Amino acid sequence: MEVSTLSLLNGKFDSPTNCSPHLHFPANWGEWGAWNSCPVTCGGGQRISYRFCDDPPPSAGGSNCIGSNLKTDVCATDTCPVHGNWERWGAWNRCPVTCGGGRQISNRACNDPSPSNGGSACSGNSKKLRSCASDECPVHGNWGGWGAWNRCPVTCGGGRQISNRACNDPSPSGGGSACGTDSKKFRSCASDECPVQGNWGGWGAWNRCSVTCGGGRQISNRACNDPSPSGGGSACGGNSKKFRSCATKECPVHGNWGGWGAWNSCPVTCGGGRQISNRACNDPSPSGGGSACSGYSKKFRSCATNACPGK
Incomplete structure (x- = not known):
């Protein structure tokens, strides 16, 4: 009985009726082929080897090859290096100040993925910065130290010295409040009494004349009180009194x-005579319109009153 070549290759007979049903030709696998290239270089891949059911192929109703026509094998099992990659930038942190300029930070990590197995780290910075709260802060003014006292304007009698301070430690800015109003302070100086040199006051009125005629003397006084000497100042020089004649007309002398x-x-020597005694109006004599003496300047008396002889 003839079996066509095509029928053998197809694993069946063209006409099974043309041969004995008990004649079979079982198929058999050929040798495994070479492994194909590993599709990866690390991290584990899978390579494949094939075989064909052709040694011989099934024919004359023989059974097909049993089993798989391919086999696999793990390849490139070394762990792959993982190159690091940045994750997304994080939220900006809270500004550390509310004015005057601060700095905010945003971070990112090299963990998407993290480098491993010899992979390169991320390149670039893990932090970025930006300015924040850049408005000028209000600076409240504060007094600086007191300055030196100025020179006393006098050397005695009491003066006043001034010390100043400025609102500059710091000066107010950015809407900050100013210092108060006490930018000056005072103290007494040269409090010793000044020497006051005495000076005469004006002459007083003349006092009443001591007489009404015949010449008298009037007095006018002045005081050393314009000002009075004090604090070691010198007294007034000169006289405190002056004089003048008054009532110089001659007085009437009675x-x-x-x-x-x-x-x-x-x-x-006899027979009666008269003697005279005189007096003069001279104790004192009248003068200056004074009245003359009243009465008589002569007085008489009888004398030789005896009778003369022969009569």
Whole structure:
């Protein structure tokens, strides 16, 4: 019985009726082929080897090859290097200040993925910065130190010195409040009494004349009180009194009798005579309109009253 070649290759007979049903030709696998190239170089891949059911192929109703026509094998099992890659930038941190300029930070990690197995780290920076709260801060003014006292304007009698301070430690800025109003302070200086040199006050009125005629003297006084000497100042020089004549007209002198003079000699020796005694208005004499003496300047008396002989 003939079996066609095509029927053998197809694993069946063209006409099974043309041969004995008990004649079979079982198929058999050929040798495994070479492994194909590993599709990866690391991390584990799979390579494949094939075989064909052709040694011989099934024919004349023989059974096909049993089993798989391919086999696999793990290849490139070394762990792959993982190159690091940055994750997304994180949120900006809170600004550390509210004014005057601060700095915010945003971070990122080299973990998407992290480098491993000899892979390269991420390149670039893990932090980025930006300015924040850049408005000028309000600076409240504060007093600087007190300055030196200025020179006392006087050397005695009491003066006042001034010390100043400035609102500059710091100066107010950015809407900050100013210092208060006490930028000056005062103290007394040169408090010793100044020497005051005495000076005469004006002359006073003349006092009343001591007489009404005949010449008197009036006095005018002045005091060393304009000002009075004090604090070691010198007294006034010169006189505190001045004088002037007053009532210089001659006073009226009323005449007054001087004493009676001696009686003159009796002009007769007998028969009765008369003696005279005189007095003068000269004690004092009237002058300056004074009145003359009143009365008589002569007085008489009888003398030689004895009778003359022969009568």
